[in-house]
Amino acid sequence: MANANKLSGIVNKINKLPDFARSRALTLFFGKVVPFTGTAGIRIESLTHDGCVISIANKRRVQNHIGGVHAVASLLLAESATGFLVGLNVPDDKVPVIKTAHAEYTRRAKGDMTVEARLSEEQRERMRTEDKGDVSVPVIIRDSENKEPIEIEMIWAWTPKR
Structure with missing residues (x-):
């Protein structure tokens, strides 16, 4: 795929690194670009134009009062995974913005958390060609027991840069 934007070009270069270095390089890069992700300790496992997987360790700095990853x-995690993915696909003359975040906490999460976000080819094509719009980015959050303790909907919009 042709580079949709500068971010895409950088991520494509990082993704050419050997497997052992790729996740660390993506994590360090996004920790500089979006400092709060670095502060929280988010780890980018993989990032391509159609999918993003990130994780967070259940450490003291991100825990709630009952020892789980804070809500x-x-x-x-969900905002970061979906945002990195949308940012990779929106052309440089548009700006991505989170529009809606809806979370339903259905059970207590145990241990570390992993998030997987995906975009369809149709969604990616809309981002490349439509001047403005929005998409609901499918996202799944799993805990260390591989259960899905939270149902999340993240809607991202894009508009022309001013």
């Missing part, structure tokens, strides 16, 4: 930290 807001889980939302940060």
